[in-house]
Amino acid sequence: MKKRGIGIAAGLYPTGLMGGGDPSQAMVKIKPDGSVDLIVGSTDLGQGCKTVLAQMAAEELGIRFDQVNVLNADTDAGPLCLGTFASRVTFIAGNAVVAAAQEARGILFDLAAKELEASPWDLVAAEGKIYVIGSPDKSVAIADLAGKSPLIVGRGTYVPAPAAPDPKTGVWNAFHTLAWGAVLAEVEVDTETGEVDLLRLVCAFDAGKAINPQLVEGQIEGGAGMSQGQAMMEQWQPYYPSLDWQPTTLRDYTVPTAMDVPDVESVIYECPSAGGPYGAKGIGEITANVPTPAIASAINNAIGVWINEIPITPEKILRALEAKAIS
Numbered sequence: 330m331k332k333r334g335i336g337i338a339a340g341l342y343p344t345g346l347m348g349g350g351d352p353s354q355a356m357v358k359i360k361p362d363g364s365v366d367l368i369v370g371s372t373d374l375g376q377g378c379k380t381v382l383a384q385m386a387a388e389e390l391g392i393r394f395d396q397v398n399v400l401n402a403d404t405d406a407g408p409l410c411l412g413t414f415a416s417r418v419t420f421i422a423g424n425a426v427v428a429a430a431q432e433a434r435g436i437l438f439d440l441a442a443k444e445l446e447a448s449p450w451d452l453v454a455a456e457g458k459i460y461v462i463g464s465p466d467k468s469v470a471i472a473d474l475a476g477k478s479p480l481i482v483g484r485g486t487y488v489p490a491p492a493a494p495d496p497k498t499g500v501w502n503a504f505h506t507l508a509w510g511a512v513l514a515e516v517e518v519d520t521e522t523g524e525v526d527l528l529r530l531v532c533a534f535d536a537g538k539a540i541n542p543q544l545v546e547g548q549i550e551g552g553a554g555m556s557q558g559q560a561m562m563e564q565w566q567p568y569y570p571s572l573d574w575q576p577t578t579l580r581d582y583t584v585p586t587a588m589d590v591p592d593v594e595s596v597i598y599e600c601p602s603a604g605g606p607y608g609a610k611g612i613g614e615i616t617a618n619v620p621t622p623a624i625a626s627a628i629n630n631a632i633g634v635w636i637n638e639i640p641i642t643p644e645k646i647l648r649a650l651e652a653k654a655i656s
Contacts, residue, residue, distance in 0.1 A: 344420045514623035
């Protein structure tokens with residue numbers, strides 16, 4: 330017999346570290362053709378940080394995204410970044426990039442103010458030019474400024490203030506910011522074989538501000554697939570502490586394929602963070618955390634038994650159903 334069930338889970342995840350020592354740096358170099366080298370130490374692991382950091386630099390400088398060249402291959406000559414972990418890069422490295430771009434923009438404004446006979450405070454950067462506010466016909470191209478000026482470099486650093494518990498009360502601001510998420514899972518369980526078919530996932534996550542909505546959707550969908558593997562398939566030591574049937578190659582280690590992952594409905598919610606660049610929060614790891622308990626909850630809803638150990642395999646389901654029948 331096949332039974333269907335629906336489960337819901339909610340969770341939260343912090344961004345970065347709060348014990349101190351969690352810095353990132355960035356440099357922005359304006360080139361004579363008006364394009365920009367953005368030099369960062371943050372590593373792109375496929376999560377798209379090179380894209381969102383370039384977007385931030387372009388936004389601050391009033392240039393096109395494709396005019397920003399991101400350089401992050403050299404840890405010796407490049408600026409410092411503590412690392413790509415703790416869902417920290419968009420938030421912490423992003424703040425450093427914004428600061429670097431703003432410093433470079435300030436230099437451009439000082440140069441443009443002399444040519445335009447205006448105050449730097451009356452200028453705005455857009456479409457590759459520096460304009461006088463309210464007088465769009467009065468402008469100078471960024472390329473013209475960079476081409477006849479000394480090297481224009483902006484530097485940015487973001488070092489979150491370290492936090493520690495109050496020794497008397499224990500009160501502690503433990504996080505830079507928190508991202509939130511909720512997932513609905515629908516499953517179909519075959520009570521004769523113990524097999525579970527994951528039919529649907531609806532994943533809603535708070536990105537603070539989605540700098541690149543398409544990348545956020547990719548994070549949500551990728552996290553859903555990883556969480557499905559965690560919930561239903563991936564097992565390094567299936568009979569721990571015995572090593573019997575332990576996978577020894579990637580051929581033996583089961584992960585979801587494109588045939589296994591269901592349609593994922595990605596919902597982006599934006600509750601801006603006061604400290605994040607443009608309100609952004611970390612949206613990496615939380616997407617792989619919440620679907621697993623939602624799947625477990627859906628299985629419980631279908632068969633009336635809680636499986637409290639992952640992965641939830643057909644064997645565990647059949648044993649749980651047998652124990653339920655006996656009791």
